Each structure stands twice: as structure tokens, then as C-alpha cells.
Amino acid sequence: MRLGLFRRTVLRMGFSVKTILLLISTLATLVAVYISAYTxxxxxxxxxxxxxxxxxxxxxxxxGYTLELLQDDLESLLAVLRFEYIGIEGMYYFWLLFALTYTRSQPVPRWAKFLLALPSVAILFILWTNDYHGFYFTSAYLDYRSGYPALGITRGTGYxxxxxxxxxxxxxxxVILIRFAAKADRWTKYQALAIGVGAIFPVFIYLIRLAGIIPFYIDTGPFSALPSALVFAFLMFNDSFFELVPKARSIAMEELRDxxxxxxxxxxxxxxxxxxxxxxxxxxxxxxxEDHPHIPSGIVGLFKKGTGAITLELPEHPSPGENTNIQTLSVFSFSVKAEDGGKLGTTMLVRDETEIADLVSRLSVLATTDELTGLSxxxxxxxxxxxxxxxxxxxxxEEKKPMAVAILDLDDxxxxxxxxxxxxxxxxxKGFSSLLNGxxxxxxxxxxxxxxEFAILLSSVEPTQAFERMEALxxxxxxxxxxxxxxxxxxxxxTxxxxxxxxxxxxxxYFLSKADEALYKAKRAGKNRTISHLA
Incomplete structure (x- = not known):
């Protein structure tokens, strides 16, 4: 009794109900278009x-539903219905594809995408050819129970x-998103759970519609999609869904010195x-x-190896008028693995070690070189x-190569x-060191x-030659x-x-002690001379 009274009240409203439905369906369209463009x-x-x-x-x-509300003849309503179903069946296909793509570590295989598309394509084909077989709906008519001409159908097996x-x-x-949320980290868990729950709302509204208890006799799909779209919009704008993590990663990638x-x-x-x-x-x-001719072969070889590290010395790209400097680069290669162990690709980290190499070189010089003279x-x-x-x-x-060690001392x-x-x-x-080095x-x-005191190591030299060299010096x-x-x-x-x-x-x-003894003998003998000790 109460439901009949409610329906009579709606009938009295007539055009007002249609106007409200037009506003809601238009708003839902605009929100959905904006979210689609945003993502x-x-x-x-x-x-x-x-x-x-x-x-x-x-x-x-x-x-499509907005256009359906603007029609008043059966032929136009059926034409709009065919257009509308492109969105309906595509919506279910891409919803499943999104859930799988978002929750998987690997891309969805092409064969899986093809299989997922088959039901939606089949339903579209059956609907568009319904005039020949009546499998989707057996009859169509104009339904005026809501106070304006709406499309009514007698449901068939296909429907x-x-x-x-x-x-x-x-x-x-x-379910895929909610199960993923149960295992995901805190940030992803919240997002996946919210989307999964948000998408369940249209299911309940659809089931209510199938039960025939919607008082307006209208298609509730577009209106049930609006609350879900608003949930998704809230996630995007309030929680930066599809934006925060990628943006942070992008900034890190762009600003990283490596x-x-x-x-x-x-x-x-x-x-x-x-x-x-x-x-x-x-x-x-x-x-x-490998098709980049300026990429060193060592880096290409490292990629083919999979994992590892190499150090390269490459000429820097100087600005006009600047000298070309040598740049030391360390290159590290890491395999990117999926959860099942399959290889997704390779990441290479290139680090500029020039400053460190220069520092090591300077420290090596300081550790091995006399600061005043520049000699070892x-x-x-x-x-x-x-x-x-x-x-x-x-x-x-085999060869019995002789060698000699000389210790020199500047007299007085x-x-x-x-x-x-x-x-x-x-x-x-410094002057003596320069002469000695030359x-x-x-x-x-x-x-x-x-x-x-200075010292000279003479390799592969006979005693006579060593003595003559020291005398010449x-x-x-x-x-x-x-x-x-x-x-x-x-x-x-x-000497x-x-x-x-x-x-x-x-x-x-022997070489050090006997050279030292010979030096002191030369000093005691009057200086400015060379004394040799032969083993």
C-alpha cells in the first residue's frame, strides 16, 4: 500500500523525476570522464x-543513459541501448583487467586479456543481433510507469x-583487490581495500534492481556508479592514488646524482x-x-652478464673551450625479479667516482711521495x-741477474x-732531486x-756498470x-x-746494510767519492 502511494506520488511529479535523473546521470558522466582523463x-x-x-x-x-532519458520513441531507445552497452560490457572487462594488473608483479599476458574480453564481446554481439534471434530479450516496449517513456524489455536467456x-x-x-590488500603494505593495503569495497556498491544496487523493487522503474547502473566514482575521486585527490608514490619515485629519479x-x-x-x-x-x-655507439662495450657486456659491477674511465663531455677530463664511473647491474622468480628486466646504477678516484690518487701520492722533492x-x-x-x-x-743499491749523501x-x-x-x-730524477x-x-740522503735501485746491472753510473752522477x-x-x-x-x-x-x-756501510766508508775516506761492496 505504501509502495503504491509512493509510485502515485512519483507519477504526479512526472517531468521533475526525469529532470533529476538527467542531472544525476550528467553529473555521473562528467565525474567519470574527469577521473578517466586524470588517470x-x-x-x-x-x-x-x-x-x-x-x-x-x-x-x-x-x-548512454542520459541520451536514453531524452528519447520518446522505441526505435531511438533501442539504438541508444546498443551504444550504452559498449560502456557496460567494456566497464566489466576493464574492471577485471585493472584488478589483475594492479595486483600482479608481472604484466597480464595477452592470451589472458583475450579470454577476459570474450564474454563482453559475446554479450555485445548477442544484443546487437537480438532482432534476429530474440535471445537477449524477447520483446521491447515503451514503459510509462515512471511518468515518462522508458524502455521496457521482456528478459530472455541471454539477459x-x-x-x-x-x-x-x-x-x-x-575480491582480487581485497585479497591483495590483506597481503600488501600499509599504503597499498588502504588503497586496494577502498577501491575493492567501493566497487561492491553497484553489485548490491544491481541485485536490488533485478529483484524489481526499485520504485522508479529505472536503470540504476549509472547512479550506483556515481558513489563508486566519488570514492575513487576521493582516493586520488585526498590520498594521491596513482600519484604520490610515482611522483616521489619520479622526483628521486630526476634528482638522484647517480x-x-x-x-x-x-x-x-x-x-x-x-x-x-x-x-x-x-x-x-x-x-x-648495444645500438648506442657511444655506450662502452663494458656496459653492454655487464648487461648480458646480468649482475655485477665494473669501473670505467671515460672522457667527460667538456663545454667549448674547456679541457677534456677523465671521468671514473662505477657501473652496477641488478636483475629485476618478479615474485615467482622470473626476470622482468635489468636496472643499472651508474655512479661518478671521479672525486673519489682523484682523492685516492692524491692520497696514494702523499703516501708514496716525498712532499718536498717529489721523489718516492x-x-x-x-x-x-x-x-x-x-x-x-x-x-x-736461470739468468742470475745482478742488481745494485746505492745510498747517496750530500756532503756537508x-x-x-x-x-x-x-x-x-x-x-x-729540490735542485738535487731534479738532477737525480733526470x-x-x-x-x-x-x-x-x-x-x-737519497737512494737508487739499479736493476739488471753489473757491478762495474753500477760503479760507473754512480761516478758519472x-x-x-x-x-x-x-x-x-x-x-x-x-x-x-x-755514495x-x-x-x-x-x-x-x-x-x-745485505743490499741496504752494505750500501750503508760503504757510504760511511766514503765519508771517512774524505767524502766526494764512491765506494762499492760486492757480494
Whole structure:
């Protein structure tokens, strides 16, 4: 009784009901179009493209119903119905596709997309050809129970099957999202759960409509879609769905000082950030990594290997007028795996190690070089002496290569410091070091041994040759002025020389101790001379 009274009241309203329905369906269309466009702009995000197409189909559905309300003859209503069903069936297809894409770590296979599309395509085909078989609806007529001409149909078997598919597709998509939310992190859990629950609302309204208890005798689909669309809109604008995480990742990628290159399994470039392009040059999206001629072969080889790291030294790309510098890059390769272990692609991290390499180089120089003279220091000289001795000892049984160590001392250097000062003394040491460095041959290593003492390692040299070399150096020092041109200083040097073939009779300590003993003998013998000790 009450329901009949309500229906009579609606009939009295007549045009007012239709106007309200037109306003609601138009609003639903506009909201759906806006959300579709909004998510389409974020189509690179997983699931955004499918969600955008889902909302576009909702917009087509709502737009079709708006057009249906504006018709007053049966033929026009049937034509609009065929258009409307493009949105209806597309909506269910893209809803399932969105749920699968958003919750899977791997893309949905093409064959699965094809199978999912078959029910919707079949329903559309049956509806559009209904005039020939009457399988979807057996008859159509104008229904005036709502106070205006609406489309009424006598439901057929096809309609019942399509209704079952409608409920199952909406519920399946929601269940997929809700199950994903149960396992997801806090941020994704909230979003997936809200969308899944939001999509269940149209299912209940649809079931109420099938039960025949809607007082307006209207299609409730477009209006039930509006609350869901508003839920989705709230997620997008209030919780930055499809935006916050991608935007944060985008900012990180763009601002990161390290280069990032993302490759698909075939080696095509899927993404790169500005840092990577500044290090490696232009990187074309979709182009094979190895097809970029400026990419070093080491990086291509690293990709083919899958995981690992390499260090490269490449020339920087200088601005006009600037010198070309060498840039040190470390490249790390990581395989991107799916949850089931399948390979999705490869990420390469390119790090500029030039500053670190320069720092290491400077520290190495400081650790091995005498600061004043630029020659090797004592520590580095002893390290090289150990290496050369071990190398000579390894080949001594076959070749018996002799070697020699000379320790040099500038005679009366203390007098120079006392007379002219330490600044002039330093100039004398630097001048002597320059002369010594220029005198040394390719098989000779020189160093500042300490104070005014210097040392020379002579590899693969006979004792006579070593003595002649030291005498030649002594004569050169004696005839060379040191200090400044305004105040030249003449110096002499004493040399202790130890020669021998590495082995039992000539240990490593032998060369150093005997050279030192020979030096003191030269000092006691009157300086400015060379004394040799032969093992």
C-alpha cells in the first residue's frame, strides 16, 4: 500500500523525476570522464591505463543513459541501448583487467586479456543481433510507469546470463583487490581495500534492481556508479592514488646524482634519468643498449652478464673551450625479479667516482711521495726494492741477474742550512732531486731516503756498470750549481754501493746494510767519492 502511494506520488511529479535523473546521470558522466582523463595522464603507473579505460566505459554507460532519458520513441531507445552497452560490457572487462594488473608483479599476458574480453564481446554481439534471434530479450516496449517513456524489455536467456556475468565480474575484481590488500603494505593495503569495497556498491544496487523493487522503474547502473566514482575521486585527490608514490619515485629519479638506466629483458632502454644521460650520453627509449655507439662495450657486456659491477674511465663531455677530463664511473647491474622468480628486466646504477678516484690518487701520492722533492719516499722505495728483489730472486737460478743499491749523501749539507738557512737548504734538496730524477734511467728507481740522503735501485746491472753510473752522477753533481742563480752553491756527494746477485750471499738486508756501510766508508775516506761492496 505504501509502495503504491509512493509510485502515485512519483507519477504526479512526472517531468521533475526525469529532470533529476538527467542531472544525476550528467553529473555521473562528467565525474567519470574527469577521473578517466586524470588517470590517463598517469598511464605509466601500473594499473592506471586500465583504470582510466574502466572509468571511460562508466562515462559511456552514464552518457548512454542520459541520451536514453531524452528519447520518446522505441526505435531511438533501442539504438541508444546498443551504444550504452559498449560502456557496460567494456566497464566489466576493464574492471577485471585493472584488478589483475594492479595486483600482479608481472604484466597480464595477452592470451589472458583475450579470454577476459570474450564474454563482453559475446554479450555485445548477442544484443546487437537480438532482432534476429530474440535471445537477449524477447520483446521491447515503451514503459510509462515512471511518468515518462522508458524502455521496457521482456528478459530472455541471454539477459539472465549477462546479469550473472555482471555480478561475477564486479565481485571477482573486488575480491582480487581485497585479497591483495590483506597481503600488501600499509599504503597499498588502504588503497586496494577502498577501491575493492567501493566497487561492491553497484553489485548490491544491481541485485536490488533485478529483484524489481526499485520504485522508479529505472536503470540504476549509472547512479550506483556515481558513489563508486566519488570514492575513487576521493582516493586520488585526498590520498594521491596513482600519484604520490610515482611522483616521489619520479622526483628521486630526476634528482638522484647517480645514474639509473632501466632495461627490458631484451636490452631495450625502458627508462633513464638525467644523471645517466649526462654520464653516458643520449639514451633513446625503446632502442637497444648495444645500438648506442657511444655506450662502452663494458656496459653492454655487464648487461648480458646480468649482475655485477665494473669501473670505467671515460672522457667527460667538456663545454667549448674547456679541457677534456677523465671521468671514473662505477657501473652496477641488478636483475629485476618478479615474485615467482622470473626476470622482468635489468636496472643499472651508474655512479661518478671521479672525486673519489682523484682523492685516492692524491692520497696514494702523499703516501708514496716525498712532499718536498717529489721523489718516492723511503717507504715506497723499500716496497719497490722488495718487489724487484723477489722478481730477481725468482729468475736468479736461470739468468742470475745482478742488481745494485746505492745510498747517496750530500756532503756537508748541514753547513748549507747553518750558513744560508733552511729555505736555501730546501732549494738545494729540490735542485738535487731534479738532477737525480733526470739522470735516472728506465731501470733505475730513485728516492729521498731521509734528510740529505737519497737512494737508487739499479736493476739488471753489473757491478762495474753500477760503479760507473754512480761516478758519472757524482761528477755531474760536483759540476752543477744549486740554489738560486744569484747565490749558486756547489755541492759534492758521497755514495755507498752494494752489488750482487739476489740469493743466499746477497739477501735483501745485505743490499741496504752494505750500501750503508760503504757510504760511511766514503765519508771517512774524505767524502766526494764512491765506494762499492760486492757480494
Amino acid at each position: 590517463m595522464n598517469r598511464r605509466k603507473v601500473k594499473g592506471a591505463m586500465e583504470f582510466s579505460l574502466f572509468m571511460l566505459c562508466v562515462a559511456i554507460y552514464c552518457c 539472465i546470463l549477462a546479469s550473472i556475468y555482471t555480478v561475477l565480474s564486479l565481485l571477482t575484481g573486488s 645514474g639509473i638506466v632501466v632495461l627490458d629483458p631484451k636490452g631495450r632502454i625502458a627508462d633513464s634519468n638525467p644523471a645517466a644521460r649526462s654520464f653516458l650520453g643520449e639514451l633513446s627509449l625503446g632502442k637497444m643498449l 719516499n723511503r717507504r715506497n722505495f723499500l716496497t719497490m726494492l722488495e718487489y724487484c728483489y723477489a722478481s730477481a730472486l725468482a729468475s736468479a737460478l 749539507f748541514k753547513l748549507v742550512n747553518d750558513t744560508y738557512g733552511h729555505f736555501v737548504g730546501d732549494e738545494v734538496l 739522470f735516472a734511467g728506465s731501470n733505475e728507481i730513485v728516492c729521498r731516503y731521509g734528510g740529505e 757524482r761528477t755531474l753533481v760536483e759540476s752543477s750549481p744549486f740554489g738560486s742563480s744569484e747565490q749558486p752553491i756547489t755541492m759534492t756527494m758521497s 755507498g754501493l752494494a752489488c750482487g746477485v739476489p740469493g743466499e750471499d746477497a739477501s735483501l738486508d
